[in-house]
Amino acid sequence: MSFKFANEVTVRFAETDAQGVAHHAAYLVWFEVTRIEYLRRFRGGYAGLREEGVDALTLEAHARYADAARFDDRLTIRARCGDVRGARFRFDYSVERDGSRVADGWTTHACVSVGDHKPTRVPAWLAEAIAEAES
Amino acid sequence: MSFKFANEVTVRFAETDAQGVAHHAAYLVWFEVTRIEYLRRFRGGYAGLREEGVDALTLEAHARYADAARFDDRLTIRARCGDVRGARFRFDYSVERDGSRVADGWTTHACVSVGDHKPTRVPAWLAEAIAEAES
Amino acid sequence: MSFKFANEVTVRFAETDAQGVAHHAAYLVWFEVTRIEYLRRFRGGYAGLREEGVDALTLEAHARYADAARFDDRLTIRARCGDVRGARFRFDYSVERDGSRVADGWTTHACVSVGDHKPTRVPAWLAEAIAEAES
Amino acid sequence: MSFKFANEVTVRFAETDAQGVAHHAAYLVWFEVTRIEYLRRFRGGYAGLREEGVDALTLEAHARYADAARFDDRLTIRARCGDVRGARFRFDYSVERDGSRVADGWTTHACVSVGDHKPTRVPAWLAEAIAEAES
Numbered sequence: 001m002s003f004k005f006a007n008e009v010t011v012r013f014a015e016t017d018a019q020g021v022a023h024h025a026a027y028l029v030w031f032e033v034t035r036i037e038y039l040r041r042f043r044g045g046y047a048g049l050r051e052e053g054v055d056a057l058t059l060e061a062h063a064r065y066a067d068a069a070r071f072d073d074r075l076t077i078r079a080r081c082g083d084v085r086g087a088r089f090r091f092d093y094s095v096e097r098d099g100s101r102v103a104d105g106w107t108t109h110a111c112v113s114v115g116d117h118k119p120t121r122v123p124a125w126l127a128e129a130i131a132e133a134e135s
Numbered sequence: 136m137s138f139k140f141a142n143e144v145t146v147r148f149a150e151t152d153a154q155g156v157a158h159h160a161a162y163l164v165w166f167e168v169t170r171i172e173y174l175r176r177f178r179g180g181y182a183g184l185r186e187e188g189v190d191a192l193t194l195e196a197h198a199r200y201a202d203a204a205r206f207d208d209r210l211t212i213r214a215r216c217g218d219v220r221g222a223r224f225r226f227d228y229s230v231e232r233d234g235s236r237v238a239d240g241w242t243t244h245a246c247v248s249v250g251d252h253k254p255t256r257v258p259a260w261l262a263e264a265i266a267e268a269e270s
Numbered sequence: 271m272s273f274k275f276a277n278e279v280t281v282r283f284a285e286t287d288a289q290g291v292a293h294h295a296a297y298l299v300w301f302e303v304t305r306i307e308y309l310r311r312f313r314g315g316y317a318g319l320r321e322e323g324v325d326a327l328t329l330e331a332h333a334r335y336a337d338a339a340r341f342d343d344r345l346t347i348r349a350r351c352g353d354v355r356g357a358r359f360r361f362d363y364s365v366e367r368d369g370s371r372v373a374d375g376w377t378t379h380a381c382v383s384v385g386d387h388k389p390t391r392v393p394a395w396l397a398e399a400i401a402e403a404e405s
Numbered sequence: 406m407s408f409k410f411a412n413e414v415t416v417r418f419a420e421t422d423a424q425g426v427a428h429h430a431a432y433l434v435w436f437e438v439t440r441i442e443y444l445r446r447f448r449g450g451y452a453g454l455r456e457e458g459v460d461a462l463t464l465e466a467h468a469r470y471a472d473a474a475r476f477d478d479r480l481t482i483r484a485r486c487g488d489v490r491g492a493r494f495r496f497d498y499s500v501e502r503d504g505s506r507v508a509d510g511w512t513t514h515a516c517v518s519v520g521d522h523k524p525t526r527v528p529a530w531l532a533e534a535i536a537e538a539e540s
Contacts, residue, residue: 013441013451014160014434016153018206023149024328025298029419032295036418036477046418047477058294062332068387071153072441072452117338148306148316149299159463160437163430164284171283171342181283182342192470193429199465203522207306207317252473284428288421288476295419341423 003078007034011073021068034077042129063105087111087119138213142169146208156203169212177264198240222246222254273348277304281343291338304347312399333375357389408483412439416478426473439482447534468510492524
């Protein structure tokens with residue numbers, strides 16, 4: 001799988017645990033930070049989406065840990081978005097350090113209305129921007 | 136300072152860091168968890184307060200670390216509330232393990248209206264309940 | 271899938287996010303807290319395992335969110351352990367509130383030596399204790 | 406108080422809470438991230454300090470919240486280090502957004518030996534580097 005987008009994250013001390021490595025739940029936060037940066041390139045990004053009355057829920061999250069990440073490691077989080085169907089979309093991630101795989105994962109999401117959280121289609125402008133960015 | 140209320144917290148693995156001890160920011164979360172339990176005894180507690188249109192902001196937080204807490208340590212968080220004046224109130228905490236001090240701290244808070252976050256007096260029923268509980 | 275073990279978790283305010291619900295990464299922490307409680311019934315639990323020179327890494331984590339959990343929600347996290355093969359084992363989880371499903375998930379793990387993190391078999395006493403508990 | 410060092414932090418969604426603002430404990434993590442960046446300018450930074458057998462404990466942490474920080478806010482965390490005496494030192498912080506104060510705080514620390522956590526003097530090279538940086 002090829003990735004056209006990447007974000008950099010430095011492992012925070014607060015993200016490490018008593019095994020001396022980054023805690024496995026931190027990866028979901030890095031995935032999220034990376035999604036936000038991914039979307040920032042389109043109109044107002046995630047913040048703009050919310051102002052437009054559209055929020056995005058996380059339906060599923062998956063992470064597979066291949067190697068440990070340690071304090072102060074500089075990680076590259078590659079991301080791609082696809083499977084945009086109706087209200088739903090999916091992100092895939094690859095976490096790398098110096099070109100070698102640390103982890104990978106994916107998340108699925110659904111667009112909902114801000115407030116009542118009722119499903120709503122991915123806005124056309126966003127679906128098009130994603131399709132163009134990934135093509 | 137004497138404490139009439141106490142809450143128990145077990146150190147989570149996710150709360151430890153690469154020094155092998157509980158990360159110092161976790162104590163603020165334990166203080167908060169303890170405030171919630173403290174307030175739970177009065178009407179609907181903090182959730183009830185919010186339903187009544189009153190929220191509480193944290194204005195200041197202070198923690199002093201005397202000894203390390205480690206994974207799976209069973210900690211007693213003692214708390215007292217006082218200095219209820221207008222919109223403001225203060226909590227003091229003592230974190231202990233097997234009767235010996237691990238940390239102490241305090242937080243100050245202001246009641247505000249839910250939504251616009253404008254200052255509002257501590258509801259009379261709550262000020263009275265606190266005064267009675269601490270007397 | 272039937273679960274013979276359950277743990278209770280109350281959603282902390284610090285675990286909520288600006289969508290007004292528990293952040294999706296918090297579920298991995300609750301899964302971990304529940305694993306610790308699950309293992310606590312056997313010898314010295316996870317802490318005892320580490321003292322014995324055996325640590326457990328998380329290889330994969332998966333969570334599927336069916337409904338939102340909110341501040342102060344009292345959640346039941348059901349767990350079962352199985353697939354104990356060599357160094358590896360797997361946990362399955364169900365997160366429920368008032369008997370209705372909020373989320374489910376699973377994690378896979380590998381036993382390693384404390385320090386060098388080399389794979390090591392799940393200790394026989396632990397494999398037997400798990401088999402007995404789940405039978 | 407004047408600050409010669411500053412670090413940038415963007416508020417993560419995972420750092421917000423159900424009040425729609427950054428949780429107050431997140432500030433201690435931002436202070437830490439900023440200390441790490443502050444120290445990075447000297448030799449190997451904090452990681453280098455640890456490799457040299459010297460670790461730093463947090464003795465006290467204080468934060469005062471003047472205004473709310475929200476999701477995706479770009480914050481400037483100014484920091485200065487001083488009061489280097491024996492094993493101890495102190496950091497002061499100012500959190501700003503668009504030039505206006507969001508919070509301030511301070512932390513005190515003690516150098517200890519890695520492993521046994523016995524107090525040890527701030528290494529001379531670090532004390533000198535700090536004095537020079539702050540002069």
